[in-house]
Amino acid sequence: MPFMELLDEYADFDFHGFLASVTANQVERVLAKSHLNAQDYLTLLAPAAAAYLEPMAQRASALTRQHFGNCIFIFTPLYISNYCVNHCRYCSFAVDHHIHRRHLGLEEIEAEALRIAGEGIRHLLVLTGEARHKASPEYIEAAIRIIRPHLSAIGIEVYAMTEEEYGRLIEAGVDSLTIYQETYDRTLYAQLHEGGPKADFAFRIDAPERACRRQIRGVAVGALLGLADPRIDSFFTGLHAHYLQQAFPATEVSASFPRMRPFEGGHFQVEHDVDDRLFVQFMLAFRLFLPRVGITVSTRERASFRDHLVRLGVTRMSAGVSTAVGHDPEGSTAQFEIADTRSVDQMRRDLAAFGYQAVMHDWNSRYLAVR
């Protein structure tokens, strides 16, 4: 059964009624269990669970240390093109925003890869907007092939592709796919994506499964918190991660809880504010539900907050980040403002001060080319 069908099963579920009805007793019963099911997870997302952040944090911290050690995996994003034909109302890259557009040539991409590798980064996440006429699958594939020799592991965060296209990119050296559904609320999704190929909700939600069928090593899912009711989107993020873990046990699944950040050209009204306490509740509930699934926290979050999150369940962080194409804010508009501007070296030092090792290298599929 595809995840889409599982999502459909919740179509008539009264989330608000359930969340409002959760009592302290129910939360305590869930916290007494050793393995949580989906309903337990939803229970921990309820307002009543907010009073239990400390016991949740103690358990989340212990589980994360047990399964991932005192380690945080470090990566950096590289935007190679911000041309986009979509109309996402919450994103500066949207087609109707008059921003500085840029599209890196292959030589520029290689220069960027070398610069990033020179900072000690070994894991790279390559990002584009959605504009097949500019950033075509062939262009992205060529970019991967040119970056590959300079870095250890490469992820992509690009538009939803077909299974065949994912197969070609994996063959070219892509190790992981990040694709956020933005919101699991179909009605709202339609309103937020009125034009462009991204309007196809089903094609996007099926994307991780298409990549998994091509034996990609890792997939990352998430929702952009602030668009829809964040408790419900957090629930579906967990359900999605759980589904992928069950359906594709060989694939490393991870998730993220990105919060809305200020962006260029945006007058988007964030309907659902997610404060720090609520964000932490989401992360802790997720960790208790899925002890072995990775959690990524990006530079959307400020440095001091990220430092504290390290002990609560985070396994992966970005460092040395720019959300402008080619690390050049003068040449192109950033996708959103970053809140943590620390260099890679500073991140390593700060993590060490918190008792964590910054792991720069965790896989290199070039090793599998050995005959």
Added chain:
Amino acid sequence: MNDELVIGGQVVRSRLITGSGKYQDESIIPQVLEAAGCDIITVALRRMDFDRPTENILRHVPKNKILLPNTSGARTAAEAVRLARLARATGCGDWIKIEVINDQKFLLPDNYETIKATEVLAAEGFVVLPYMCPDLGTARRLVDAGAAAIMPLGAPIGTNRGIRTRDLIEILIEEIALPIIVDAGIGRPSHATEAMEMGAAAVLLNTAIATADDPIAMARAFRLAVEAGRLAYLGGMPGASTFARASSPLTGFLDQTEA
């Protein structure tokens, strides 16, 4: 009494093997190995950055240790074989711990792929230590495939839950002539003692030391625990009885003379 552990023709003094992952600071590894008295250390090939030797974890491994690279990250026998060949080609020696895992939820090994990788690598002259779910049929096939030791899990990796597969491991110890090294699940020194009392040849553990508040103290505790368990096994522990010995035995009438 000469109590030597021989693996792949090499005498190993310590029956405690540890790993190199999950530390907050890898530079502590030499002190941990010293405290643990380990001869063998396993290192994940996936973490080795051969492009950057100065960043490579091997810089923390003393030269006099036996390096046991592992194929963590391999999802098939073919991937494990390639990682093993890479290890040999980059000077990591001939020892290899095969880890083939297709299951990211429990990190349980794939016994079928593990047997296939063992066959290939043993034929190429590797000293192969396969990590496996304890199963007698698999263990026998691994022996036939040329394994140098068998490494059944005590509990899923990283869980610290102890020897949950005790009965199955006891069967392997009883039936398999190769050293049985209990790998994974050992979270406390008492678990290590239990495995050694059962007659395991050695134990391999990492999480319990690497994530301890004081890894050096924990390494020493495990060293003592492994030694205690081995001594107890060699000393011949008295059998434990489930039932108390009745002062009025049920069969006592057999010794009585009828009046």
